[in-house]
Amino acid sequence: MTQQSNLSRLKNIRIVLVNTSHPGNIGAAARAMKNMGLATLYLVDPKEYPSLEALRRSAGAIDILDNAIVVSDLKQAVAGCVWVAGTSARLRTIEWPVYEPRQCIQKALENIEQGEIAVVFGRENSGLSNDEMEKCNALLHIPTNPDYSSLNLAAAVQVVCYEFRLALMDEKTAKVKGKKHYQDVLADANQLEGMYQHLYEALDHLGFFGRNNPDVMMRRLKSFFKRANTTQREVSIFRGIYSAILGRKIKRQEKVGKAEKLS
Ligand code: SAH
Numbered sequence: 001m002t003q004q005s006n007l008s009r010l011k012n013i014r015i016v017l018v019n020t021s022h023p024g025n026i027g028a029a030a031r032a033m034k035n036m037g038l039a040t041l042y043l044v045d046p047k048e049y050p051s052l053e054a055l056r057r058s059a060g061a062i063d064i065l066d067n068a069i070v071v072s073d074l075k076q077a078v079a080g081c082v083w084v085a086g087t088s089a090r091l092r093t094i095e096w097p098v099y100e101p102r103q104c105i106q107k108a109l110e111n112i113e114q115g116e117i118a119v120v121f122g123r124e125n126s127g128l129s130n131d132e133m134e135k136c137n138a139l140l141h142i143p144t145n146p147d148y149s150s151l152n153l154a155a156a157v158q159v160v161c162y163e164f165r166l167a168l169m170d171e172k173t174a175k176v177k178g179k180k181h182y183q184d185v186l187a188d189a190n191q192l193e194g195m196y197q198h199l200y201e202a203l204d205h206l207g208f209f210g211r212n213n214p215d216v217m218m219r220r221l222k223s224f225f226k227r228a229n230t231t232q233r234e235v236s237i238f239r240g241i242y243s244a245i246l247g248r249k250i251k252r253q254e255k256v257g258k259a260e261k262l263s
Helices: 003-012 023-036 052-057 062-066 101-110 153-169 171-179 189-206 214-227 232-262
Strands: 013-018 040-044 069-071 083-087 117-121 138-140
Touching (some): 003 013, 023 040, 023 052, 023 062, 023 153, 052 062, 083 101, 117 153
Parallel strands (some): 013 040, 040 069, 083 117, 083 138
């Protein structure tokens, strides 16, 4: 495989900026992407966009800005992606697999044959919420001075894009990753969301949550499914199980209904 064809995989990587306050950071992120050969930018509800300041700071990466896709929530930005990393300056108390950029990008590249992957960046003042992190398979943390851990948004985008480029320039890595093939296609973000909702309904029906907080329980279960790289076929099997559980509910209700009529 030639270096160029490896590098063409950069087109399968989405950079997603959530709720960016400063349009200058959007421009600087576009510049960072173009320097490294990435092209697909999603903007989730930016505070000010389009913007002259973004154009100015993009230093000529106007094509990236012109083609940027503006959406209203993160769900739309990662729709169709088979693997999503959320970036954070802070390590969270909830368990996500946490990777440094190099490891994270190796993980991401294991899935790149399957479809698009996304790296999500948070707000300048508050980063990504836990709800947003839940849409991600892993947390990418750039190791920094613990007393001063937060990079400028565009600087964080630069580090990540650089690591993608380095990884794809390394022919050995690309070959190994290219060899990996799946029997089945990975489930995308929407398919997983649908399965989680179904799982919630089934567990709720079984009375499984009891005194447990359903949000915490669901968060742990989602974290498990993300780590497992769940495939589309597996999603179908699990949904079949949940339907069977819920179907039993319907059948049981029908029986109760019939019994009531008889008595
Ligand atoms: N005050 C925020 C920091 C936001 S910095 C917080 O505590 O989360 C804006 C964004 O840049 C972050 O949401 C993240 O996407 C990225 N970023 C900044 N520093 C980072 C780091 N050390 N590792 C990974 N991403 C980082």
